[in-house]
Amino acid sequence: MTLLINPLFWILAIAVYLLLLIRLPGSLTFRFGLFNLAALTILLGWEVSLVALGFVLLVWTSLNLLTFLKNKPNLAGRSLISLGFSIVLIFLFSLHKFNLANSTFSAQLKQVAPWFPAEILLPFFVTLSFSYIFVRCIDLAHSCIWKNKPLIDPISLMGYLMPLHMLVSGPVNIYDDHMQANEKSSPQMTPSRVLLVINEITTGLFYKFVLAEGIRIYFYGLNGNISAIEWFDSFILLIYIFFDFAGYSKIARGIGLLYGIPTPVNFNAPFLATSVTEFWTRWHMSLGQFVLRSFFTPIQLQLVRRVGVKWAATSSIVPLVISFCFVGLWHRYSWVWFLWGVAMGILMAVEKFVGTFLIKYKWSPPKGVKIAVDSLKRGYVFLVIAMFLYFVANEVFPT
């Protein structure tokens, strides 16, 4: 049974909201972190909570040491901790990805390293959607080390890294926003506002359990699994994923609005995009913005400094390909997803060149032609995204 139709999840979600309404001492993020920990323990069991708390303490200690050593002359110590932290994080992420890609990975790992607690760690990674925790850790390190933002206490940090309402699949919340939740006075919860939040949550449930499930049952039967065997399947799959993921994101956002905990918007009518580049600013927006601020912008800035502004557009192909390779490998550790990233990066670079060319020659069609061209562009975006999905679908939804 999916987590979001488990009555216990909703009882706990409402309990956390009611507890947050009580004027207890401590900041909002601390109180949320505490109630979140209690809710996770009841929902997932004390073993998962204990491992999660251990992981949070490891991250917190490493970042505390790094920020402490940042202004000290001890360069070797700082580099060592920085390297160690990155290696541990990438190692854990890789374990999780190998486990997702290969069903016998746990047994293979047990044979190679019988001492390694795979039977505890691997289910923990899946239960808590470690891919999202991984990107949150990068965002956290980026804020604390490079942007000199203060590190919050471990309980509040747990509320940022593993929030109950973003447990299933994101969105990727921003550390700076989470920290600022304490500074902002939360909006007064009037009956109208509560009604709007309920509307957001019920729309999310409607997307998933009526529209997405309706599509699945219609095309694949009541107990059938989504798969992409033929080209046409990838069109259905794309629409299904939209209602599934956008529905989930709406539920998470609605609960986040109730709690006053920043929960980013994840979808903004992606099928209205007139280019693939625009599509990625409207689909899974929180991951797109994370990639933009953590990979694309820093790499592009470094490149422009080296090659000059004149070659900025041409050189953008490098950060685009790197960013989308990360997105591909973030989904699954496989050659197919890696090539998906390379191809997507190149396609977006081509779109950039075409766009620059059209601006240069001041091509502006009349209004009627523009509407027709935009409709064709939307068709092109849908076809391209579905086509790319066809090649990677079997990695995520094996037949």
Added chain:
Amino acid sequence: MNENQLLPTLKNKIHLTFWNTTALLIWILFKLTLLASMMHKGAAEFIYAGF
């Protein structure tokens, strides 16, 4: 007017008018009714669950 167009105008308001509240309640009830008829324990897990 579809819901996506309706939401931004409503989001900024703290107090809804009587007609807005009624329309929103009907829309929520409509969704919940369909939801109740579609809900079954065999529902597929979220695509990105456990990612």
